[in-house]
Each structure stands twice: as structure tokens, then as C-alpha cells.
Amino acid sequence: ASASREARISMIRTTAELGRLGIGAEQVGGSISLLTKGMGMSIEQAEDMMKGMASAAVTLGTTPAKLASDFASASASLALYGGRMEQEVYDLAAAAKASGLEIQELVALGEAFDSFEEGSAKAGQLNALLGGPFLDSLELMRLQAEEGPDAVAGALKDAFESAGKTFEDMSYMERKAYAQTLGLSADKFAKLMGYESDEAKAAAKAAKRD
Numbered sequence: 001a002s003a004s005r006e007a008r009i010s011m012i013r014t015t016a017e018l019g020r021l022g023i024g025a026e027q028v029g030g031s032i033s034l035l036t037k038g039m040g041m042s043i044e045q046a047e048d049m050m051k052g053m054a055s056a057a058v059t060l061g062t063t064p065a066k067l068a069s070d071f072a073s074a075s076a077s078l079a080l081y082g083g084r085m086e087q088e089v090y091d092l093a094a095a096a097k098a099s100g101l102e103i104q105e106l107v108a109l110g111e112a113f114d115s116f117e118e119g120s121a122k123a124g125q126l127n128a129l130l131g132g133p134f135l136d137s138l139e140l141m142r143l144q145a146e147e148g149p150d151a152v153a154g155a156l157k158d159a160f161e162s163a164g165k166t167f168e169d170m171s172y173m174e175r176k177a178y179a180q181t182l183g184l185s186a187d188k189f190a191k192l193m194g195y196e197s198d199e200a201k202a203a204a205k206a207a208k209r210d
Contacts, residue, residue: 031072032046060097071089074107094204095195101191119137130159130160
């Protein structure tokens with residue numbers, strides 16, 4: 001009973017602390033419930049993760065409230081990464097900062113390579129547009145499963161570079177075709193083409209250290 005009471009008091013304190021950073025009590029409760037019931041964390045571990053994300057938000061170019069909201073929105077997909085979920089949050093937030101894309105947009109981009117059928121079709125379409133075998137659907141599936149959507153985004157950007165393609169040099173029809181194939185609007189595709197994965201990796205590392 002004493003331990004349960006201490007846990008409740010700790011939860012109230014954490015909720016109040018995160019509330020001062022703009023994170024709603026309902027959001028805190030929902031995220032901690034996912035982490036404890038779904039991911040097997042203790043309440044203390046879940047609270048530490050939430051507080052860690054809040055303190056890392058500025059390094060990741062966002063706010064504690066925005067990062068908490070993005071985490072809650074993407075949690076169903078992020079849960080698939082199990083014990084790597086926390087690191088994947090940092091990696092995705094850093095990739096979002098480096099690319100200008102939203103975390104949910106990066107998640108959707110990666111999920112296009114979740115299955116062999118869909119991934120092969122999309123890689124095939126992109127290779128046809130690029131004019132060569134610049135993308136390997138099995139490698140993209142591996143990256144999605146083992147390293148996350150941020151790695152998929154990096155591989156896509158690398159493929160365009162290997163094919164000598166830049167957004168500025170593309171024709172109107174090329175931009176439209178690539179954007180539609182990737183399921184992105186033209187402005188989002190432009191942001192993907194400007195993505196610097198090294199910058200994202202450095203930001204994720206700094207955030208984790210903080």
C-alpha cells in the first residue's frame with residue numbers, strides 16, 4: 001500500500017512538473033499508461049522517459065508539449081520498436097528538425113516499406129523514375145524494421161543523390177511524379193530532398209546526452 005501511495009504521489013508530481021511545460025494531464029496519463037501497461041516499464045521508468053523527452057525537446061528543435069503530442073500520436077507505430085522506442089522518438093524528432101517534416105509524416109514514409117509487396121512496388125516505381133536500381137526494397141524493409149523511419153528517409157535521399165537528382169534541377173512533372181509515388185505533397189518532397197541525415201544523427205545524440 002505504501003509503495004502504491006508513493007507511486008501515486010510521484011505521478012502527481014510528474015504530471016504537475018510536465019504540466020508547467022504545457023503537457024496536459026490527460027496526455028501524460030495516456031503516455032505513461034502505454035509505457036507501463038504496453039511496454040512493461042515501471043512507473044518510475046515511464047516518468048523518467050517523459051521527463052527526459054521534455055528536457056530534450058529544445059535540443060531537438062521543438063517544445064515539450066509538441067514532442068509529447070507527437071509521441072502520443074505516433075505511439076501505436078513506435079510501440080513496434082519495443083525497448084528501442086525511446087531512442088526512436090529522439091531519432092524521429094531529430095530527423096523532423098533536420099528535414100522540416102512532421103514526425104507523423106516520417107512515420108508514414110517508413111511504413112510504406114513495412115511489407116514486401118508494398119515496399120517492392122514503391123521501390124520499383126522510384127527506380128523506374130530514377131533510371132536505375134538505386135533502391136533495394138529488402139534493404140528499405142530492413143532499415144524500417146531495425147533502424148526506423150528516419151533511416152528510410154536517409155536512404156531515399158541518398159538514392160536521389162546517387163542518381164544525380166536535385167529538387168532544383170527536376171522538371172515540374174518529375175517533382176510531381178516523385179512526390180505522388182512517395183505519398184507526399186510537393187512542398188514535403190522538397191523538404192525530404194533537403195534532409196541532412198548527419199545533422200539529424202548529431203541532434204539525436206545530443207538530445208539523448210541531455
